[in-house]
Amino acid sequence: MGAGHAHKLYRHGHSPVHALPPHCKLAAVLCFVLVVVSTPREAVWAFALYAVLLAAVAAVARIPAGFLLKRLLIEVPFVAFALLMPFVVPGEQTELLGVSVSVPGLWGAWNVLAKGTLGVAASVILASTTELRSLLLGLQRLRMPPLLVQIASFMIRYGDVITDELRRMSIARRSRGFEASGVRHWGVLAKTAGALFIRSYERGERVHLAMVSRGYTGAMPVIDEMTASRTQWAYAGALPLTALAVCLLGWTV
Amino acid sequence: MHVPDGFINAPVSAVAGVVAAGAVAVSLRGARRELGGERTAPLAGLVAAFIFAVQMLNFPVAAGTSGHLLGGALAAILVGPFTGVLCIAVVLLMQGILFADGGLTALGVNITVMGVVTTLVAYALFRGLTGVLPRTRRSTTAAAFVAALVSVPAAAAAFTLIYAVGGTTDVPLGKVLTAMVGVHVLIGIGEAAITALTVGAVLAVRPDLVHGARGLAAPLKLRVHGELVDVPAPAAAPAAPRSTRKVWATGLAAALLLAGFVSFYASASPDGLEKVAADKGIDEKTQEHGAADSPLADYGVKDVDDARLSGGLAGVIGVGATVVVGSGVFWAVRRRSTPQAPVTRTTESV
Amino acid sequence: MSLPSAPVPSLEVSGLAYAYPDGHQALFGVDLTVSRGERVALLGPNGAGKTTLVLHLNGILDAGAGTVRVAGLPVGKRDLAEIRRRVGIVFQDPDDQLFMPTVREDVAFGPASAGLRGAELEERVTAALRQVGMEEFAARPPHHLSFGQRRRVAVATVLAMRPEILVLDEPSSNLDPASRRELADILRSLDVTVLMVTHDLPYALELCPRSVILSDGVIAADGRTQDLLCDEELMHAHRLELPFGFDPRSVAVPRP
Numbered sequence: 001m002g003a004g005h006a007h008k009l010y011r012h013g014h015s016p017v018h019a020l021p022p023h024c025k026l027a028a029v030l031c032f033v034l035v036v037v038s039t040p041r042e043a044v045w046a047f048a049l050y051a052v053l054l055a056a057v058a059a060v061a062r063i064p065a066g067f068l069l070k071r072l073l074i075e076v077p078f079v080a081f082a083l084l085m086p087f088v089v090p091g092e093q094t095e096l097l098g099v100s101v102s103v104p105g106l107w108g109a110w111n112v113l114a115k116g117t118l119g120v121a122a123s124v125i126l127a128s129t130t131e132l133r134s135l136l137l138g139l140q141r142l143r144m145p146p147l148l149v150q151i152a153s154f155m156i157r158y159g160d161v162i163t164d165e166l167r168r169m170s171i172a173r174r175s176r177g178f179e180a181s182g183v184r185h186w187g188v189l190a191k192t193a194g195a196l197f198i199r200s201y202e203r204g205e206r207v208h209l210a211m212v213s214r215g216y217t218g219a220m221p222v223i224d225e226m227t228a229s230r231t232q233w234a235y236a237g238a239l240p241l242t243a244l245a246v247c248l249l250g251w252t253v
Numbered sequence: 254m255h256v257p258d259g260f261i262n263a264p265v266s267a268v269a270g271v272v273a274a275g276a277v278a279v280s281l282r283g284a285r286r287e288l289g290g291e292r293t294a295p296l297a298g299l300v301a302a303f304i305f306a307v308q309m310l311n312f313p314v315a316a317g318t319s320g321h322l323l324g325g326a327l328a329a330i331l332v333g334p335f336t337g338v339l340c341i342a343v344v345l346l347m348q349g350i351l352f353a354d355g356g357l358t359a360l361g362v363n364i365t366v367m368g369v370v371t372t373l374v375a376y377a378l379f380r381g382l383t384g385v386l387p388r389t390r391r392s393t394t395a396a397a398f399v400a401a402l403v404s405v406p407a408a409a410a411a412f413t414l415i416y417a418v419g420g421t422t423d424v425p426l427g428k429v430l431t432a433m434v435g436v437h438v439l440i441g442i443g444e445a446a447i448t449a450l451t452v453g454a455v456l457a458v459r460p461d462l463v464h465g466a467r468g469l470a471a472p473l474k475l476r477v478h479g480e481l482v483d484v485p486a487p488a489a490a491p492a493a494p495r496s497t498r499k500v501w502a503t504g505l506a507a508a509l510l511l512a513g514f515v516s517f518y519a520s521a522s523p524d525g526l527e528k529v530a531a532d533k534g535i536d537e538k539t540q541e542h543g544a545a546d547s548p549l550a551d552y553g554v555k556d557v558d559d560a561r562l563s564g565g566l567a568g569v570i571g572v573g574a575t576v577v578v579g580s581g582v583f584w585a586v587r588r589r590s591t592p593q594a595p596v597t598r599t600t601e602s603v
Numbered sequence: 604m605s606l607p608s609a610p611v612p613s614l615e616v617s618g619l620a621y622a623y624p625d626g627h628q629a630l631f632g633v634d635l636t637v638s639r640g641e642r643v644a645l646l647g648p649n650g651a652g653k654t655t656l657v658l659h660l661n662g663i664l665d666a667g668a669g670t671v672r673v674a675g676l677p678v679g680k681r682d683l684a685e686i687r688r689r690v691g692i693v694f695q696d697p698d699d700q701l702f703m704p705t706v707r708e709d710v711a712f713g714p715a716s717a718g719l720r721g722a723e724l725e726e727r728v729t730a731a732l733r734q735v736g737m738e739e740f741a742a743r744p745p746h747h748l749s750f751g752q753r754r755r756v757a758v759a760t761v762l763a764m765r766p767e768i769l770v771l772d773e774p775s776s777n778l779d780p781a782s783r784r785e786l787a788d789i790l791r792s793l794d795v796t797v798l799m800v801t802h803d804l805p806y807a808l809e810l811c812p813r814s815v816i817l818s819d820g821v822i823a824a825d826g827r828t829q830d831l832l833c834d835e836e837l838m839h840a841h842r843l844e845l846p847f848g849f850d851p852r853s854v855a856v857p858r859p
Binding site: 009026029030033034036037038071074075078111112114115116118119120121122123124126127132135145147148150151152153154155156157158159161162163165166180181183185186187189190191192193194195196197198200201203204205207208211212216217218 | 257258259260262263266277278281284290291292293294295296297298299300301302303305306307309310312313322327331332339340342343344346347349350351352353354356357358443446447450451452453454455457458459462
Binding site: 156222 | 661663691692712715
């Protein structure tokens with residue numbers, strides 16, 4: 001599924017990163033994140049190198065820095081949490097800008113921030129260079145159970161339809177002068193949720209009828225075959241392999 | 254706010270991943286039974302889309318804060334535990350890959366905590382309660398309330414267990430988190446209230462669609478504006494045989510025991526990161542997510558040294574009990590429900 | 604079988620009765636024959652059993668009594684796949700019908716389920732989309748199309764299966780006048796048997812030379828559309844009403 005949606009996830013483009021088969025990209029991102037998570041937190045320089053690696057990929061994919069940074073906001077709640085760490089974790093204290101903070105707390109905060117941010121950045125690059133639809137095909141290619149892929153693909157197909165229904169119901173509520181402002185309005189909102197569930201379920205039943213009417217017997221027909229060449233795997237592998245080298249250095253140095 | 258990368262160390266993340274994969278594999282089989290073979294994909298997909306959408310429905314709490322449904326308990330009660338696990342797992346997977354919400358390496362942790370534990374605890378409690386309480390709509394709603402209420406701290410306990418084993422930093426958040434007890438309790442209660450009200454709303458219109466209350470609905474037929482709705486065959490909703498009451502009672506006792514542990518435990522580890530995040534002026538988008546998740550929130554244990562141990566113990570017992578209760582209930586349910594629910598209704602949309 | 608010289612009708616329904624599992628009976632012996640190439644409108648009040656009848660045509664519901672034959676092949680468990688290929692149902696809400704992520708994949712779903720692959724599949728998809736004038740939208744997600752476009756793609760998804768008979772459930776509902784006319788042009792251009800369930804009586808008159816009225820689970824009338832619509836007594840008895848100001852007598856029907 002193309003760019004679109006209410007959420008602008010995918011950035012259309014023709015970069016080498018866009019062109020890679022989705023399952024290669026998925027595997028590469030997963031391996032990269034695994035490597036990052038396994039790196040010792042003390043190897044600060046290693047995380048800097050990871051960041052440089054990701055920046056290079058983003059540059060090749062022609063993703064503007066601003067776009068990437070904006071999407072990183074998703075982890076803000078965690079930043080808030082990480083910032084608390086130096087103050088609440090017990091242990092050796094040190095002075096930082098005149099405030100007494102704990103050393104293990106600082107390390108903990110650094111650890112979560114660095115690894116979390118790199119993980120989010122890698123996922124963002126993946127999502128902005130791969131169409132939703134290809135991501136699903138990629139997951140299927142990576143041996144995710146077909147039923148799970150089907151469920152995910154229905155979720156994506158109908159996510160917008162159902163969110164739209166929710167929006168219409170909200171407009172209908174507000175048109176009649178209702179504005180949810182507190183706990184006493186939960187009943188009304190829950191009725192909305194209940195009605196939404198019934199509509200969703202009934203739509204599921206109708207979709208099933210439509211599928212069966214076109215010959216569905218439980219398995220999705222193969223419409224697009226996807227293959228990746230050795231070169232493509234090599235391209236995709238560049239990121240996690242370089243990261244792995246950095247990680248190993250981090251353990252030894 | 255889902256667990257990001259780097260929060261739980263790699264080995265424990267991997268173990269959680271295996272647990273999650275196993276649970277999903279079991280659920281894939283179970284869901285076919287719950288929804289009926291080839292109907293599984295479209296129905297579960299639409300329910301997942303529903304959960305995804307309903308997480309965007311903000312419920313105002315007070316003073317400008319708002320929370321939203323996590324949906325685990327709701328999904329379990331409405332469509333059954335297996336489908337519930339599947340739907341939440343798919344939602345989490347998509348959130349992780351598309352929105353980078355929750356780390357990819359933490360996907361196992363997220364699915365285990367928010368999908369599996371929430372759903373199973375809620376469903377076990379719900380079935381236990383509905384088995385013992387009189388079969389009325391009111392008690393079904395009440396059971397939904399309790400189930401959702403307990404499921405949130407249960408997830409928190411499960412998370413704490415995982416954190417105790419594989420957390421990358423010792424965080425005695427006791428002091429800070431205690432200050433946020435109010436917010437967190439509100440979230441649990443909020444989840445419960447909204448789940449119960451939503452279940453009640455569905456019960457009022459399409460009682461047959463509430464999986465956890467199928468025994469409740471007498472076969473009935475609705476004719477609304479020419480829409481002719483045939484509701485399930487009696488076969489799909491057999492009255493519980495007397496003998497299973499004992500199973501329910503046992504399940505309930507076990508679940509209450511679990512609830513006791515959990516609440517004892519949860520009181521030490523409340524959560525309110527949401528509140529903190531909101532206070533820091535995070536924009537609406539983040540708030541949507543920020544207001545979310547208790548599980549993550551409750552990583553704290555009051556005083557690490559022994560509290561962590563006791564927390565872990567409580568977690569172990571809690572999870573163990575959940576597994577026992579869960580399997581007991583599933584066993585009973587499987588025996589009870591007829592293997593296949595055929596297409597029993599059709600809409601006359603003429 | 605009848606005389607060897609007579610072509611096999613696209614659809615033969617005889618003595619069809621059906622009760623839902625809860626005991627509510629919707630059909631009480633329906634007899635209907637539609638010859639190859641005919642366009643027939645199925646009219647009737649709400650709750651008459653129209654959708655129930657439609658769901659029998661491709662074996663989603665099993666007849667309680669009576670039989671349904673599609674081009675001579677009896678509808679039953681044995682040939683279900685072939686039956687579902689021959690009977691193309693276009694459901695009322697295109698969002699229900701278009702369940703795949705892109706238009707192209709959706710149109711390909713039916714033929715691919717039947718085992719088509721590669722270039723042949725691609726050709727089938729392009730041809731079907733061309734028939735409804737939507738070929739340049741192949742890569743788009745259905746969600747981004749207008750309602751009228753989605754309805755047309757829904758027709759294409761069924762055409763891609765090369766059906767013997769096209770069954771449309773309320774094809775003109777929710778369409779603006781232009782989309783309504785475009786769809787009518789498309790339907791007229793198709794060389795396929797059409798059974799159209801509708802409340803839109805002018806649309807039935809425009810497209811279908813013949814109409815049947817389903818009422819209380821039986822076929823209550825069967826004849827030229829214009830004759831049925833002009834029979835005020837009959838129309839009134841089955842809760843059928845013409846739009847304000849519309850006089851079926853004043854319309855020149857292309858093919859009497």
